[in-house]
Amino acid sequence: MNWTDHESYIEIYPPKEFNFxxxxxxxxxxxxxxLHQIKEGSVFKLLKMKGSLILCKIGYTINSIKVVFxxxxxTIDARKKVGEYVWEWFDLDQDLGEYYQxxxxxxxxxxxxxxxxxxxxxCIPDLFEALVWAIMGQQIHLTFAYTLKQxxxxxxxxxxxxxxxxxxxxxxxxxxxxxxxxxxRKLQFTTRKAEYILGIAKxxxxxxLTKELLLQKQDVHQVRKSLMLxxxxxxxxxxxxxxxxxxxxxxxxxxxxxxxxxxxxxxxxKEKPTIDEIEEYATNWGGxxxxxxxxxxRSLYDKKV
Numbered sequence: 001m002n003w004t005d006h007e008s009y010i011e012i013y014p015p016k017e018f019n020f021x022x023x024x025x026x027x028x029x030x031x032x033x034x035l036h037q038i039k040e041g042s043v044f045k046l047l048k049m050k051g052s053l054i055l056c057k058i059g060y061t062i063n064s065i066k067v068v069f070x071x072x073x074x075t076i077d078a079r080k081k082v083g084e085y086v087w088e089w090f091d092l093d094q095d096l097g098e099y100y101q102x103x104x105x106x107x108x109x110x111x112x113x114x115x116x117x118x119x120x121x122x123c124i125p126d127l128f129e130a131l132v133w134a135i136m137g138q139q140i141h142l143t144f145a146y147t148l149k150q151x152x153x154x155x156x157x158x159x160x161x162x163x164x165x166x167x168x169x170x171x172x173x174x175x176x177x178x179x180x181x182x183x184x185r186k187l188q189f190t191t192r193k194a195e196y197i198l199g200i201a202k203x204x205x206x207x208x209l210t211k212e213l214l215l216q217k218q219d220v221h222q223v224r225k226s227l228m229l230x231x232x233x234x235x236x237x238x239x240x241x242x243x244x245x246x247x248x249x250x251x252x253x254x255x256x257x258x259x260x261x262x263x264x265x266x267x268x269x270k271e272k273p274t275i276d277e278i279e280e281y282a283t284n285w286g287g288x289x290x291x292x293x294x295x296x297x298r299s300l301y302d303k304k305v
Contacts, residue, residue: 012065017096019118020060032146046167049078127211128173130245151187177201196232243290252289262296
């Protein structure tokens with residue numbers, strides 16, 4: 001992480017291929033989002049570091065991300081942890097030079113890479129949050145997935161109030177592990193999804209499932225296999241989590257509906273492409289399937305602007 005600690009705020013220096021405004025467009029794609037708020041070109045995010053709740057206001061100056069602390073200044077250790085979180089949230093470790101080289105020679109990606117230059121995968125650094133959000137989104141409309149997320153966060157998460165508004169934190173696996181299926185059924189989760197989420201919370205509470213253990217796996221196939229051994233996690237969910245939480249640039253959620261719609265729109269086709277056709281489109285994306293997918297998802301939000 002490349003940063004400077006100014007005590008009252010921190011400054012993070014992203015790689016040159018970075019466009020904060022593009023990232024904000026993606027973060028602002030739903031007005032139902034409960035885990036961050038975008039106001040006047042900054043994103044407000046509540047984090048928990050070493051037991052303390054820290055409200056962060058994240059904005060952009062000429063060539064740095066500036067994180068200020070509107071409520072109180074955290075300790076030096078906590079400031080460093082905040083910097084690490086923001087660095088990971090914006091996927092700043094990823095060197096996109098090679099992706100742009102690949103994209104410049106690809107008929108699907110060329111125009112997208114140019115249009116959204118500097119967009120980075122907006123990650124979900126917390127493994128429990130990534131897994132639960134992916135399970136919430138299985139086989140339902142995105143709007144209802146956001147409704148479930150809001151209910152879940154507001155029922156079981158922590159919050160602080162600043163200037164009359166609440167800022168929420170995603171519930172911890174420790175809190176969720178002690179619940180039962182009916183607690184989630186009341187929020188309109190299906191029995192099956194409730195069981196999956198509780199099962200994951202218990203796996204994480206036992207220490208059998210951790211982000212560190214997954215990151216130690218030798219290759220992308222091993223990671224996928226480990227994730228798919230968990231009840232409720234199929235190929236799409238595994239790839240989504242690998243892409244958004246584990247920084248696997250070659251993760252490819254090929255069955256994703258948004259990906260299919262984006263390709264259909266891009267080429268002006270009447271029908272969504274088949275899996276075989278998507279594999280054909282993706283022939284030259286080797287190692288960058290996650291970024292290709294993310295840029296295609298980004299294209300879906302142009303329709304709404």
